[in-house]
Amino acid sequence: MSTQIKERDTETESESSEESEHQTRRLSEKRERADMKERADNDLSEHDETVRLKVFRYDPEVEGKKDPRFDTFEVPFTKGMTVLDALIYARDHFDSSLTFRHSCRQAVCGSDALFVNGRQRLGCKTQMVDLEWPVRIEPLPHADVVKDLIVDMEHFYDQMESVEPYFQTNELPSGEEQRQSRENREKVKMSTRCIWCSACMSSCNVAAGDNEYLGPAAINKAYRFAMDEREGEDMKAHRLNIIEQEHGVWRCQTQFSCTEVCPKDIPLTEHIQELKREAVKSNLKFW
């Protein structure tokens, strides 16, 4: 403690010492923060509309932040503002420790699935005007929270990997190209759109109760390849084998929760149901 005070003394005195470098940086950072704050104040007074965000906060590594709590941020509303925009504003102007994932800002990368006003949504795809204010933002349910709005996605990725989410076949055509018919492409079209955001997995009560359940996204991924005619008969049998295992398609209880929340509008339940029928058809032979 005493050293710190001494440091501060020397800092103000010696301009050319090493500490002054530190200090200038610190001061400029401080100024920057003050600027930000000022700009935020300006913004807030200029805009007649502000959105109140209630954001879930939790940081197990910092003493005093170990207990989960909600922080409130007052953010100036701008036309076309998304939930992600508001979070970015809050982070940049009020609390730089506010942590959340984002990258593309256009519903492509799938990194910002959040629990907004009690529903799984993509932060960047959700317009503020479509929500009830104040807006409550939490990390995805049914997943371990690592920090603030960040959840551990490892389990979800494991499930995705387990269905072998890549094209594979032992039936190579003689020509050079491996063509897909238009109809077949149409059939798998929706299922190819998954961005691995995990919103569906988070919304599913069955997945919450059974950790081994593949989950909607993984089954949809399996659908995408099982229905792809280019993979051939053998591969389809192999795929159906994975799908109809104990914790596969039969765990689905058609709650439609996943279909409801999927930001890419993939008819997940429909795909799962179709795979169920495929599985039955491949096992039942009446001749």
Place this chain on the structure above:
Amino acid sequence: MSQSYDRGLIEDFGRWKEFSAGMWAWIFHKFTGWVLIGYLFTHVAVLSSATVSGEVYTQTLQSLESLLVVRVLEVGLLAVAAFHILNGIRLLFVDLGIGLEAQDKAFYAAMVATGVITIASIPTFLGGI
């Protein structure tokens, strides 16, 4: 991975206001299913009084039917059975992959039909008590 925070069951049932149609259908179907199983046991218990003698059976039924609670419970049982049947049909279509886009409307229809059947049955069940 660092420590993580488990938000517990509250995150499921604490947000019941936000449940969608499919979710409600799922919950009601489970609930009515369990009620029907429970009823099956009481049903067997009452029926088994017939193994003693015909009169005992008649007596048991008569004394049961004279109770208002039993009559009200019967209305409830009908409601539960009606919903379970109607939603069962809905699930059948879901399994066949027919009309999945209308599954929520089918649920609401099942609810309304259950309501109508239940109300219509009240005079029958509660009459003459």
